[in-house]
Amino acid sequence: MSRRSLRWLLPAAALPVLALLAYGFRVNHRDIPSPLVNRAATPFTLTSYAGEPMSLEANKGRVIVVNFWASWCIPACYEEAPVLERNWRTYKDRGVVVLGVDIQDKADAGRKFIDQFSLTFPNALDPTGKVSIDYGVYGVPETFFIDARGNIRAKHVGAVTDAVFQREVERLLAETK
Amino acid sequence: MTRLVSLVLLWLVVTPAFAQPPATNVEDPRLYDVASQLRCVVCQNLSVADSPSEMAQQMRALVRERLRAGDTPEQVLQYFVDKYGEWILLSPRRRGFNWLVWSAPLTATIIGLIVAGFTIRRWTARRRARLSAMATGAPPPVDPAMRERIRREMELEGER
Numbered sequence: 602m603s604r605r606s607l608r609w610l611l612p613a614a615a616l617p618v619l620a621l622l623a624y625g626f627r628v629n630h631r632d633i634p635s636p637l638v639n640r641a642a643t644p645f646t647l648t649s650y651a652g653e654p655m656s657l658e659a660n661k662g663r664v665i666v667v668n669f670w671a672s673w674c675i676p677a678c679y680e681e682a683p684v685l686e687r688n689w690r691t692y693k694d695r696g697v698v699v700l701g702v703d704i705q706d707k708a709d710a711g712r713k714f715i716d717q718f719s720l721t722f723p724n725a726l727d728p729t730g731k732v733s734i735d736y737g738v739y740g741v742p743e744t745f746f747i748d749a750r751g752n753i754r755a756k757h758v759g760a761v762t763d764a765v766f767q768r769e770v771e772r773l774l775a776e777t778k
Numbered sequence: 779m780t781r782l783v784s785l786v787l788l789w790l791v792v793t794p795a796f797a798q799p800p801a802t803n804v805e806d807p808r809l810y811d812v813a814s815q816l817r818c819v820v821c822q823n824l825s826v827a828d829s830p831s832e833m834a835q836q837m838r839a840l841v842r843e844r845l846r847a848g849d850t851p852e853q854v855l856q857y858f859v860d861k862y863g864e865w866i867l868l869s870p871r872r873r874g875f876n877w878l879v880w881s882a883p884l885t886a887t888i889i890g891l892i893v894a895g896f897t898i899r900r901w902t903a904r905r906r907a908r909l910s911a912m913a914t915g916a917p918p919p920v921d922p923a924m925r926e927r928i929r930r931e932m933e934l935e936g937e938r
Contacts, residue, residue, distance in 0.1 A: 636863045705832045730836030737861040739819045 635737055635756045642667075642747045643735040647702065647725035650712055655725045657751070660698045664773045665747040668761070669702050669733055672710040674741040681742055681760040682718040688766045689722040697770055701725070704733040704741060746770065749777040812841050812851045816858055817868050825868055 642665075646656040657665065668685055670678040689699040701724035703711040708726050715724055727733055736745060739758070746755040746769040755769050813827035818834045826837045837858075844854045858866045870876040911917065920928075 634863060636860065705836075729839065730833065731840060734837060734840055734858075734861060737863075739862075 635753075637737055637745075637753050638756055640753060641751055642745065642753045643732075645732045645735065647727060647732065649723045649725040650703075650708075650715055651723065653723065655700060655723045657700075657747070660700075661751065662749050664697045664749055664770060664777065666697065666699045666766070666770065667702060667736070667745045667747065668699065669704055669736065669738050669741050669743045670714075671704055671706045671741045672714040673706065677760040678714075678742050681744075681762075682714070682720065684761055684763055684766060686718060686720050686722065688763065688770070692770055692774075693722075695774060697774070698722075702727050702732055704730060704738065746773060748773045806842070808845060808851070809838065809842050812845065812854050813838050815855060815868055816841075817866050819862065819866070 642657060644657045646654055646658070649655040657667075666685075666689075668681075670682070672678070685699055685701070689697070693699075699722040701720065701722060703714075703724060703726045706726060711724070711726055714720075736743075742758075742760060744757040744761050744765075745753050746757075748754050754773060757765055757769070810827050813834075814825045816826040816837065818824045818826050818829035818831060818837075820831050820833045821829045824834075826834045826841070828834075841854055844857065845851070849857070855867065864870060864876075870879050872880055
């Protein structure tokens with residue numbers, strides 16, 4: 602191989618690596634791709650900490666926010682709990698439902714977490730992990746925004762902020778009008 | 779001596795047959811087969827079969843439940859792919875774009891062998907030419923690029 606061809610070949614070989622790096626820097630690390638987005642949300646029924654049945658089916662036709670959390674998830678779940686409660690109170694009169702699913706947790710610790718933040722939206726323990734696997738959950742917290750037709754429209758990884766909650770919910774509410 | 783060699787060979791052949799299988803979190807071989815193909819989502823480079831995490835335990839329980847319900851191993855794997863995407867499989871499926879991943883090591887080896895073959899051929903040809911030139915008394919051949927470089931450096935040297 603001549604030196605002249607090497608002069609071109611070495612930078613040419615580095616190009617795909619640089620392109621991959623550039624792509625990696627442009628991708629949002631919170632944006633974990635989920636095959637479930639734009640597909641029908643898997644129905645589930647759990648027993649809430651209040652002892653009531655908690656299901657998607659019972660809230661058919663409404664915008665639903667399903668949040669996966671755990672009491673050991675520090676600090677993200679502790680940061681978003683007040684955000685979820687605040688937005689639930691703001692949007693419940695507009696038909697929005699927030700459902701909390703506590704995963705890989707102990708019931709006592711889950712109850713303590715709910716008391717600590719005075720959560721009033723329904724929360725339930727997922728004792729077998731089936732619901733979290735059905736939603737392709739990697740870790741906590743993860744939040745799914747489900748439209749009135751029962752399709753998952755967005756998935757948020759990490760603590761939900763007011764901006765994220767309002768943007769997604771407003772978008773789905775606008776579609777239902 | 780022959781008997782000793784035979785005994786050693788026999789020992790080498792027989793002992794692996796009595797070796798303990800690797801310790802796993804799964805006793806059922808059918809469950810292990812499926813779980814070992816799934817990535818533990820909360821671990822680094824561990825399969826669902828090998829991970830002691832609670833998430834992996836729950837995933838193993840689900841695999842067991844679906845196998846008992848009559849699903850084939852392929853259907854169970856597909857269930858997890860539907861939820862997590864193909865990322866959940868430790869080995870990408872041999873189809874479509876994934877063939878690029880499977881063929882890359884072989885392609886790289888073939889290209890490497892071709893490049894090495896050409897380089898060795900060039901080296902040996904150059905050495906052969908040098909040896910034949912030495913035998914005939916002619917000066918060894920000089921690469922034109924090298925000749926040009928020598929000329930330029932000589933000129934520079936002359937200017938100083």
